[in-house]
Amino acid sequence: MKKIVSALLILALALSLCMVASAEETKTVGIAMPTRSLERWNRDGEYLAEQFEAAGYGVELVYSDNDITQQNNDIGNLIAVPVDLLIVAAIDGESLTQTLADAKDAGIPVIAYDRLIMNTDAISYYVSFDNYQVGVLQGQFVIDTLGLDVNDTSKTYNIEFTAGDPADNNAGFFFGGAYDTLKPFIDAGILNIPSGKTSFEQVATPAWSTDTALENMQNTLASFYSDGTVLDVALCSNDSTALGVAQAISSDYAGSNQPLVTGQDGDIANLQNIVDGKQTMTVYKNVSDEAGVTLELGKAILAGETPAEELLESLSAEAAYDTSSYDNGTGIIPSYLLVPFVITKDSLQTLVDTGLYAWDGDYLVSTAATT
Numbered sequence: 001m002k003k004i005v006s007a008l009l010i011l012a013l014a015l016s017l018c019m020v021a022s023a024e025e026t027k028t029v030g031i032a033m034p035t036r037s038l039e040r041w042n043r044d045g046e047y048l049a050e051q052f053e054a055a056g057y058g059v060e061l062v063y064s065d066n067d068i069t070q071q072n073n074d075i076g077n078l079i080a081v082p083v084d085l086l087i088v089a090a091i092d093g094e095s096l097t098q099t100l101a102d103a104k105d106a107g108i109p110v111i112a113y114d115r116l117i118m119n120t121d122a123i124s125y126y127v128s129f130d131n132y133q134v135g136v137l138q139g140q141f142v143i144d145t146l147g148l149d150v151n152d153t154s155k156t157y158n159i160e161f162t163a164g165d166p167a168d169n170n171a172g173f174f175f176g177g178a179y180d181t182l183k184p185f186i187d188a189g190i191l192n193i194p195s196g197k198t199s200f201e202q203v204a205t206p207a208w209s210t211d212t213a214l215e216n217m218q219n220t221l222a223s224f225y226s227d228g229t230v231l232d233v234a235l236c237s238n239d240s241t242a243l244g245v246a247q248a249i250s251s252d253y254a255g256s257n258q259p260l261v262t263g264q265d266g267d268i269a270n271l272q273n274i275v276d277g278k279q280t281m282t283v284y285k286n287v288s289d290e291a292g293v294t295l296e297l298g299k300a301i302l303a304g305e306t307p308a309e310e311l312l313e314s315l316s317a318e319a320a321y322d323t324s325s326y327d328n329g330t331g332i333i334p335s336y337l338l339v340p341f342v343i344t345k346d347s348l349q350t351l352v353d354t355g356l357y358a359w360d361g362d363y364l365v366s367t368a369a370t371t
């Protein structure tokens with residue numbers, strides 16, 4: 001009997017030691033997303049939280065309502081928890097320098113998620129898609145769909161650009177990729193821009209706002225197309241802006257043709273517009289995979305490793321390790337870049353095949369819980 005009691009005591013002691021050890025080992029990840037008002041970040045936040053939790057980490061997820069001061073405060077609170085790792089999608093890439101210096105002082109590593117964070121040496125890594133390639137895919141789609149040939153100037157087309165938020169480092173890459181791809185055709189006079197708005201600054205959309213994109217397009221249509229000028233292409237950098245532009249075309253465009261409208265993300269409302277013929281394509285970015293790459297990177301960092309190219313072997317999604325493209329003002333930030341691809345009405349089933357969307361009649365719905 002005595003023996004059994006002492007064996008039980010030893011077992012209980014061992015168990016409680018185990019519990020203390022595992023409680024100590026549970027590391028917490030702080031995830032700072034910009035806003036719930038732009039659809040994709042709801043999916044990003046959910047996939048990141050789900051995947052880190054499933055891997056045994058504690059998760060603190062915050063959204064900052066597209067408000068720069070709030071994001072600084074929210075990240076400050078995560079540092080105070082303290083979390084063991086920060087994953088940050090910045091609202092304004094230029095505005096987190098001081099807060100992230102505090103993270104660095106507290107020894108908390110930071111991953112810049114999707115958007116590069118500028119002017120801080122507190123960032124260890126950047127996880128995103130090949131942002132320039134997003135724009136290239138949009139530009140190339142226009143070339144292919146209109147069947148453009150730089151040596152054939154017999155047929156010309158009108159195009160207008162809508163770009164993203166100047167505070168988002170990605171926005172210039174998207175616009176640059178599209179504009180550079182189309183430039184030979186613009187230079188040859190095959191693609192004309194009746195508004196004359198050819199620079200990023202002229203077509204940028206603060207906060208990626210659908211309403212602002214709508215108003216800007218309404219103004220462009222009123223000023224340059226009310227005389228019957230035909231609009232052939234509305235090159236929009238992403239889906240939130242494409243939503244406003246498509247709405248402006250529906251309500252304010254006098255022409256009888258449906259202009260080609262580009263986008264990016266695969267937001268539900270835009271997938272619906274693609275089914276309805278109001279948007280022609282979107283550059284799809286699988287943000288569940290982006291979360292998965294961030295998880296593998298986060299695991300390695302939390303294990304005290306300094307991952308580099310070899311991390312690619314442990315990833316289930318296709319990605320490139322890039323050590324030249326993203327300089328945040330303090331030097332090059334090593335980057336893991338996933339691969340975006342084009343979705344049109346004819347290829348919507350590809351999204352269903354990922355398991356992240358399902359058909360609901362003629363339209364797609366997200367299978368993620370919060371969207």
Ligand code: BGC
Pocket residue numbers: 038040114115164168170171208238239240264265285
């Ligand atoms: C993301 C895009 C998104 C945009 C607005 C960018 O930083 O890369 O996918 O459309 O923000 O949310």
